[in-house]
Amino acid sequence: MGAIVFLVAYLSVSFVGGALSDRSLPLPDAPAADVAAYYSANLAAAVVVALLQAVSVLGFAGFARAIVRVSTAEPAKARLLAGTAGISVMAMLVSCALSLTLAINAASASSTTVQTLRLGSFYAGGVANVATLGLFVLAAASVLARGRFLGAPSRWFGYVAGTLATLSVLSLAFSYATALLPIGRILSMVWTVVVAIVLARGQRPEPEQSDGTVPQRAWQDGTIHPN
Structure with missing residues (x-):
């Protein structure tokens, strides 16, 4: 469920944000006046978008927690998974908080404050969140494959x-x-x-024997069942 919420x-952000706002969100390097004007005129859109992003990343947190539990046989990897997931989640939550702060104070904030909040939200919810998400996915794919929870297609x-x-x-x-x-x-x-x-x-992928046969079937609970 967490992954689906994630x-x-x-994906709902673009549709909901577009429906509630009267213009496109200015790029991060846009003049502070344009950024302030957008947030001042589209407070509801900014709040809803930030909340959806927070819900999304909390869904990921639930998924990541389940993966960490599955990976307890490899403590070092489990710590890596927990760390990268935690940073990714916090980065997005920081981005949401900065965006909300900007939306609430856009009309009265200085140009420097507006630019700082906009860039902070962009980088936290962008490269910081995505790059650490990538590290988590790489580590999780490796751990789950070694534990025979994933087959080759899902691993790759x-x-x-x-x-x-x-690489983003x-x-x-x-x-x-x-x-990226x-x-x-x-x-x-x-x-x-x-x-x-x-x-x-x-169901775990079935291990091939040296002669190419698959004499038994392994399930997620660790028990082995004959075919």
């Missing part, structure tokens, strides 16, 4: 999604890498849904 709530999907999300950090230096932010984020979100479905089904 994806659906985030995680590697690709996690790599693209992690390059957007800090190269503008063309900005495309939405691509890496959405692919990572979709991967969490795929993994949630796989785990909910409760």
